[in-house]
Amino acid sequence: MTPAAIPPEIADWFAGRGWRVRRHQAEMLAAADSGKHAMLVADTGAGKTLAGFLPTLAAFCPSRLDGAKPPEGLHTLYVSPLKALAHDVQRNLITPVEEMGLDLRIETRSGDTPSDRKKRQRARPPHVLLTTPESLSLLLSYPDSLTLFADLKRVVIDEIHAFATQKRGDLLALALSRLQAIAPEMQRVGLSATVADPGGYRGWLAPQSDLGGDLDSVAMVEGEEGAAPELEILLPDGERVPWGGHAATWAIPQLYKRIAANRTTLVFTNTRFLAEYLFQHLWDANEDNLPIGIHHGSLSKEARRKVEGAMARGELRALVCTASLDLGVDWGDVDLVVQMGAPKGSSRLLQRIGRANHRLDQPSRALLVPGNRFEFLEAMAALDAVREGQRDGEDFRPGALDVLAQHVMACACAGPFDEAALLAEVRSSLPYAGIDAEAFRRVLEFVATGGYALKAYDRFRRIVRERDGTWRLTHPDQAQRHRLNAGIIVDSEMLDVRFRNGRSLGKVEERFAASLRVGDTFRFAGVTVEVESLRDMELVVRASSKGAMIPSYGGLRLPLTTHLAGRVRELLTDRAGWGRFPDDVREWLEVQDWRSQLPGPDNLLVETFPHEGQHYAVYYTFAGWNANQSLGMLITARMEARGLMPGGFVANDYSLAVWGLKRVDDPAPLLSPDILAEEFSDWVTQSHLLRRAFREVAVIGGLVERQQPGKRKSGRQVTFSTDLIYDVLRKHEPDHVLIEAAWADARAKMTDVARLAEVLDTAAARLEHVVLERVSPLAVPVMVMIGREAVPQGAQDDELLLEAESLEGAAMRVEPLG
Template identity: 85%
Template sequence: MSGAGVPPEIESWFAGRGWRVRRHQAEMLAAADSGKHAMLVADTGAGKTLAGFLPTLADFTPSRLDGARPPEGLHTLYVSPLKALAHDVQRNLITPVEEMELGLRIETRSGDTSSDKKRRQRSKPPHVLLTTPESLSLLLSYEDSFELFKGLKRVVVDEVHAFATQKRGDLLALALTRLQAIAPDMQRAALSATVADPDAFRDWIAPDGDVDSVELVEGESGAEPEVEILLPDEERVPWGGHAATWSIAQLYQRIRDNRTTLVFTNTRFLAEYIFQHLWDANEDNLPIGIHHGSLSKEARRKVEAAMAEGKLRALVCTASLDLGVDWGDIDLVVQMGAPKGSSRLLQRIGRAGHRLDTPSRALLVPGNRFEFLEATAALEAVEEGKRDGEDFRPGGLDVLAQHVMGCACAGPFHEDALLAEVTSCLPYAQIDKPTWERVLQFVATGGYALRAYDKFKRITRDKDGVWRLTHPERAYQHRMNAGIIIDAEMLEVRFRNGRSLGRVEERFAASLRTGDTFQFAGVNVEVEQLKDMELIVRASKKSAMIPSYGGLRLPLTTHLADRVRGLLTDRAGWARFPDDVREWLEVQDWRSQLPGPDNLLVESFPHGGKHYTVYYTFTGWNANQSLGMLITSRMEALGMMPGGFVANDYSLAVWSLKPVEDPRPLLSPDILTDEFIDWVQDSHLLRRAFREVAVIGGLVERQHPGKKKSGRQVTFSTDLIYDVLRKYEPDHVLIEAAWADAREKMTDIGRLGDLLDTAAERLEFVELDRVSPLAVPVMVMIGREAVPQGGADDELLLEAETLAGAAMRVEGLPEGLGD
């Protein structure tokens, strides 16, 4: 079945469609023929998925079979981050398979697949199975998995950048090591359009750290994308706001002028908000749809089918459609608000055209002036082909515990053999023997403090060092509950008498401590208690310490943040900006300073009877929110009487009754040891993180036969266990995993640490007599409840004009400046 070159059947099929086999597609086939693994980086529309499957198709061509029967059993696994993508790939693969009469059976397997079909797939598998990391991990937990996968020839990991650096990637890396142990000759292939560091992903996909066994294939260059930034007709970019509702009339005209437009937003609320505004403007009654993760599966499938059939003129969506879905008739992509990363923008732009020789057309619509700079930085990064992405970090111990339990469900294992498997993948290469033994003991007994309870006894070891299940029912329970994706909870905000004010995202609520105040639904409230998925508050006459509830936000990448800083200090480049943006920067430069790529600018000024300090961090909302908590805590300890803070992606504004005369003591690195630990433990951040790792690690089960625990019940169970462990076993493996999540996911401690290092070495402190132009975008957020982001935009703009009037007054301005 081996062969060199592209089989003639495949060449003929391409030619019959007026296509040719691309260089990178042929190189992926050549890598497989030479026995190598492969990492393909190619633009969207370059035929990446077909390139990944080309070795599989070749194995089933008559010229390669040379009279032999097609291979039986499971030949290729395709793993993607989205169920929708797997269904789309199945639809697109069936055409060449049928037209070349290859006899390949292709099926999908996910949480939506019926139990009867899942059973049949294990006993009579298709040649190609399209699945997700979670479903693959569950397949490996069955005793017959050794028989199912022993003949596996190939695994194709699509859109690898979307999950390799996260816990889903940890789970998949562990699954790949198990598959390699079952089928030693199995080849791996990873596909992506947007990785910044391909060699890092080669390390991830490589078995046993053998990066030289992974061929890096780079795709042919496609047509350059055509990207423009939409500006208000009067060339006046707003000071504040995120929804960019000023653009609706222009956006609607673009939809009318194009065949199909895909409108991306960064949050589900903004998707609904923009969709409603477009319908209000839809005087032609054009078919416009909406797609996001909160919609039902039926609603999403209906919209996807309508798009595939070309029945919609526009679709407003979130990241739910970022990846891979091939709708070739889209001729314009719109990004509402800031893109937050060049790789994300490239991915979204690639939805338009979706052909290598056709330029993708995109429109960026900034909501405010900083977003204009961010859009400019992202556009220039796209033009230069510069990508960004998350760094790899050590694998989660909760994910490792889940994998250990899955392996036990498949059959007895020897701990040394399984450890060798585990350490052969990048996320767990550094796991040492003591940590491994702690993980095993956790799966076996729940840990030292819980070992007296039979419910936590899941595996046991015999005298020969072989581990096995304590009872067969444990396997059933594991399969019902295994998974990595923990649905985000919304918490009810209510007074103690039961009156509800609405709901906030749990991530925000978990950062609060008793006594914190924030504004919600137009009322200043003080936190009394976070209990059973409810935030209990009381009305307060205190000023709102945290006036802006941020909701779920896409993080601003470090790469894009650095580019925005570069734009601020590139004075010669300001000439290409709209007049009002250029004037904004010129007056800031004259009156204060501009934050540079390698320093931290801090400004202080009086306003409205209070003293304000603004830190231009560019670390993203999450890190800025954490820093605001820590700084106000330290200010309280120093008697500076802080009143509160507000943050956006670019800056943090803190106000107090006493002025900050030197910000350096507030930014000393020890804030990440003393105040950080106190804050995380006093807030519910660690409890929230513990709940997630307890569910992933299998300590708490959400599903039971015929019954599912509510979020409230899960929280009650995990809170009880958390309190026990904090008291009796504070070094428990899940407490360690929760701390890792709290540091990285919830507080972005890595970026905070880098910021404090910069502050220690290169802090620029400027004392002003009034608000600076650069401070206006963050200052207008003060006192505005931001749950309905966009809904308060009109009020924000009115307040911005008042602040901007003070910031941009030009008495004494040098001649010609600001003209």
């Protein structure tokens, strides 16, 4: 691609900072000048965001305007997955805009934006608006959206890998199609550092037609290669790598020393609970009173903004955080990133590593802290993948029907629409390129009446078809109801945590709050609080010096990627590579190899052995927690049917342990692939899974409203409503569009049926069954979980380790069996 002419204002600004315009930045400007969409894949710190905005800055440079006035109205949309990222980008863009003297106004818009500012932004929009997919969809639901976006020139999608394969990506793809219809010359730009399949994302970005995606319309730009990251795995001083647990609290003294030795450290955890738990342990070790903060999605907007501001000003020495800061946040003073526990994926790890230094020519420094021995292997696998430049990612799949229903309603709120025209527009997005007219008609009928079984109820009538064939709202009030309830993220119902004076600390799950009584204490937002009262949707607390319980958050478990799982299996069988491991980990694997065998990359190892009066079977699937949970339910059901008297099961990402009163002589019949055809549907239908999935799609599809003017339904009320409707539909309309959508979610998100099917196929092809007389070394990490699965994870690690030591005595004796 021929480099573009860089406007002198931009060239001088780069030179004044001692920088140069990098090749990929110039190529992004050239792509825009040639009228093309563009997909940029570049390392963290390569100036991706600036590259995405360079054509926008150039359009406002006096040298390009040649005496003309700057463009009026909304010129560029920036869409990010995180509100924190949008605010960070705003901070970082304002500096070059001011220093170049450009007449360019930049604002953010999200759920946190005050309503008066949102109204003003629609009437007098800034030149650049930084927003999220959900807020963009809401903007498109207003009648004035046709005017607002009429002159839109560019949409910049940052961290595109965080959108495209999920429901938020479906919503964004539909929004892009609508924007393209409003502003046909609009250019699409995708940015990412960690995509495994750049061509696939290029295809997602391209507008679709009857002939498929026009890939030639999307320039593929690859960034300059940056410095290799410096990665290290932290090991216990003079002690063994733990058998079980995942909080890695053993590392707190060593971690504190690293924090004290660096300017600013980001400590990533995989759950909000662990963020709170580890923050408290760090604070207890903080003898020097170093400024250490905490950041996660359940904290109040004010608390998050305060911490983000302090980090931007360089006032914190450490920040404990979750995925709320995974993506793109640019704090140049961060010189060390710590990953507590297993990274779960090489792309996720690389993304987090990139938060350190955030400069292309300087290596990012990262420390991986495994909580147990399997997590050590996972950390090694992720470290190797990052060094080899290997990424992992999710596969593309057809768009979700509940998201399409929400989009249809948004379009109706903006004004009457023609069915054929809207179908063509929807098909121009990759997730819905293959939707047929009948499926689209079913979605329309659902939005119009609720479906065959619900059409008698007026409250489900939202749109109606006119005689001329156009569709419109049944009543203007429907628009307000839609905007109050639209969105893709359906969290567990949360209650506000507030002091009596009204100051908000954040939110906790409703089911956690329901377990609390007046006088109970818990740790939240870095302080211990005591419950004073629970009323409506608020938990009123006061500060306390008493001991505290720890809140446990659900629904946030990060999945082990297939790519990383495969690498862990390869490590297990690469005996020559064990020399890189600590002595105790190497001994663990050697004794396992002696006493049993190691699971290979292409087989399924099943060990059976007696323990404390029960018969156990451990299945080494490496399929992730969701798939293993599903397999455990199906296996125990088959055991029950065969009279094997199952007692229960526990699972982690790597293995599944099932026990019962009778020995499993042959596990093959329990793992036959027909289990998915015969028992899977019955289990999902009879369990809570399909009901839970239906609750989510009913909320996303607009069938059940969470919010009404001046009032928000509790989680209990929403669940009651969705359960009633679910029972009606299962009986009278089992092929309802939302039942279909719920099944899709249950298969993909909740049960991970694709990976479960791979496990069963592997078992059918190569099942290795080893009969033992006692627990094996590799089984210990999952065995110590028995009886703990209902307890908040992390809080009882010491007890787990004591139990592990008792199992270790049985597992690590190396005399031959028999």
